[in-house]
Amino acid sequence: MILSIYLFWIFLFLFPTFVVILIFLYKSVEIKRSLKIGIGLTLFSSYGLIMSILASSADIIIRVIPNFPPRFEITKFDIYCEKGISNCFEITNSFAVDLSTVYVIILGIGVVISSFILLQIILVSLLTHKIEKSRNPILSNYWSNQFSRKTGLPINNIQIEIINSVKLEAFSFSLFHLKKSSIKRHYIVISNNLLKILSEKETLNVIAHEYGHIYLQDTIWVPLLKLLGFSKIFPFNKIQKRLTKSIELRADKLSAQWTRTPNHLASALLKMYEQSFKSDFFNDTNKLTSSVYSKENHLLFERIEKLLEMNIDILPFTWPKW
Numbered sequence: 160m161i162l163s164i165y166l167f168w169i170f171l172f173l174f175p176t177f178v179v180i181l182i183f184l185y186k187s188v189e190i191k192r193s194l195k196i197g198i199g200l201t202l203f204s205s206y207g208l209i210m211s212i213l214a215s216s217a218d219i220i221i222r223v224i225p226n227f228p229p230r231f232e233i234t235k236f237d238i239y240c241e242k243g244i245s246n247c248f249e250i251t252n253s254f255a256v257d258l259s260t261v262y263v264i265i266l267g268i269g270v271v272i273s274s275f276i277l278l279q280i281i282l283v284s285l286l287t288h289k290i291e292k293s294r295n296p297i298l299s300n301y302w303s304n305q306f307s308r309k310t311g312l313p314i315n316n317i318q319i320e321i322i323n324s325v326k327l328e329a330f331s332f333s334l335f336h337l338k339k340s341s342i343k344r345h346y347i348v349i350s351n352n353l354l355k356i357l358s359e360k361e362t363l364n365v366i367a368h369e370y371g372h373i374y375l376q377d378t379i380w381v382p383l384l385k386l387l388g389f390s391k392i393f394p395f396n397k398i399q400k401r402l403t404k405s406i407e408l409r410a411d412k413l414s415a416q417w418t419r420t421p422n423h424l425a426s427a428l429l430k431m432y433e434q435s436f437k438s439d440f441f442n443d444t445n446k447l448t449s450s451v452y453s454k455e456n457h458l459l460f461e462r463i464e465k466l467l468e469m470n471i472d473i474l475p476f477t478w479p480k481w
Contacts, residue, residue, distance in 0.1 A: 324350035333378035364424035371413035425466035
């Protein structure tokens with residue numbers, strides 16, 4: 160009976176997660192074309208695997224040892240009096256703690272942390288290998304040096320990678336690993352095709368925007384946030400959109416504080432929109448119509464508007480404290 164329950168949890172939670180990872184690694188043509196999609200799916204798998212391990216471990220422990228450890232009970236005695244000392248009686252307040260529940264919680268937290276770190280270490284090697292296959296080492300080193308020299312921002316634990324891709328994309332993500340100086344490794348990835356349409360100042364502002372996401376820890380929580388959007392449930396979907404808007408606007412503001420040129424980030428966003436607009440125009444008219452009126456573009460236009468309205472003379476300068 161216990162074995163059948165264990166196998167059920169394996170099938171229900173772990174198997175789909177490993178299937179997603181295998182699809183990412185070997186079979187999906189779309190993922191091979193877009194590193195960003197592959198990283199997103201891999202991070203989703205990572206979080207999904209953690210939740211499945213936690214749920215299955217807790218269920219197995221409860222079923223295997225339902226009566227161990229025993230309950231721990233705290234009893235408190237109070238004296239209550241009415242209308243003088245002669246009418247006093249004792250009130251007993253008991254607070255019981257089921258130690259098996261505490262045991263499951265502690266064990267679950269340990270399983271979550273250890274499995275998460277272990278899986279992230281594996282993903283670091285896998286994704287690093289995929290980035291290495293498509294990266295442009297000359298441009299990567301050039302823009303790392305340029306960004307550090309022009310902005311003065313430290314990039315000790317951040318890798319700026321320029322990859323060979325036909326897509327116009329710039330994104331950042333973080334993975335955990337074991338290292339004495341830090342347990343996290345951060346990546347800023349930009350496609351070489353995007354560099355072709357941006358000026359140097361625009362590129363530096365785009366990198367600063369992604370740097371802001373890393374500094375604000377967005378790269379840790381965004382995968383969970385996107386899971387809310389995939390749920391398609393009204394409250395979660397709305398929360399996801401509001402949080403996404405807040406995250407992007409915060410990163411824009413930090414980028415403007417560090418570079419002091421918010422207009423260059425605005426022009427970079429506008430160029431990216433124009434190129435995607437041209438692509439939709441030549442490929443699919445229906446897709447073009449949906450693209451113009453999409454909520455993502457509404458957020459893009461709002462970001463551009465707020466960047467152009469920023470007054471750098473009164474904008475405070477916040478130096479990152481790592």
